[in-house]
Amino acid sequence: MNNLLKGVNLYLIGMMGVGKTTVGRLLAHQLGYGFIDTDDVIVKAAGKSINEIFTEEGEAAFRQLESDVLGQVCAYTKLTIATGGGIVLRQENWGYLRHGLIVWLDAPVQVLLKRLAEDETRPLLQDSDPEDKLRSLLQQRQPLYSQADLHITITDNQTPEEIATRILEAIPSVLKNQNQN
Ligand SMILES: Nc1ncnc2c1ncn2[C@@H]1O[C@H](COP(=O)(O)OP(=O)(O)O)[C@@H](O)[C@H]1O
Numbered sequence: 001m002n003n004l005l006k007g008v009n010l011y012l013i014g015m016m017g018v019g020k021t022t023v024g025r026l027l028a029h030q031l032g033y034g035f036i037d038t039d040d041v042i043v044k045a046a047g048k049s050i051n052e053i054f055t056e057e058g059e060a061a062f063r064q065l066e067s068d069v070l071g072q073v074c075a076y077t078k079l080t081i082a083t084g085g086g087i088v089l090r091q092e093n094w095g096y097l098r099h100g101l102i103v104w105l106d107a108p109v110q111v112l113l114k115r116l117a118e119d120e121t122r123p124l125l126q127d128s129d130p131e132d133k134l135r136s137l138l139q140q141r142q143p144l145y146s147q148a149d150l151h152i153t154i155t156d157n158q159t160p161e162e163i164a165t166r167i168l169e170a171i172p173s174v175l176k177n178q179n180q181n
């Protein structure tokens with residue numbers, strides 16, 4: 001697989017809670033790739049949590065940091081990159097994502113909700129009605145996520161290992177399609 005990918009980066013996109021960070025780390029390990037989580041880089045560079053960045057500087061400032069990080073990491077190869085759920089919102093980010101293979105992890109809102117029920121690290125979900133919030137974010141973002149090269153649908157009971165394996169199994173078909181273009 002590593003030979004087939006020829007060092008091309010994998011970018012994981014999808015809603016918060018879908019497992020980009022968890023599955024991305026596993027995929028990197030299995031491919032012998034480096035792993036980068038754009039949120040982690042932002043937190044380290046800013047010296048504050050995602051919640052603090054949203055509260056003190058606002059979402060627009062966070063989105064700028066996110067684009068800056070993406071623009072920097074896409075210069076490297078042999079990376080699996082877990083992005084934040086909102087990376088698809090800015091058109092300029094697609095120019096960076098297209099340097100690699102884009103994988104959309106897609107799970108029903110109920111699954112996301114269950115996983116993030118006790119989580120307070122996602123500022124956009126600190127809402128009186130998190131389910132409604134997730135639904136409206138998904139509605140807004142679905143057309144953007146669907147521009148990915150690979151669409152992986154996730155159900156409630158699939159382990160991160162199983163999802164990583166499914167992605168690895170699906171990659172050759174996408175590479176074949178890309179070569180035909
Ligand atoms: N396949 C899975 N099955 C069960 N729980 C999962 C799975 N993938 C991720 N999780 C859990 O869901 C939460 C969100 O996962 P995370 O990888 O941070 O998602 P994202 O980066 O897409 O927001 C974490 O608590 C993680 O342990």
Ligand SMILES: O=C(O)C1=C[C@@H](OP(=O)(O)O)[C@@H](O)[C@H](O)C1
Nearest residue numbers: 015016017039084085086122123
């Ligand atoms: O969906 C979003 O807009 C966000 C998702 C988060 O990352 P995860 O998708 O890894 O949770 C993080 O970037 C920030 O809280 C905003």
Ligand SMILES: [Mg+2]
Nearest residue numbers: 020021082083
């Ligand atoms: Mg994440």
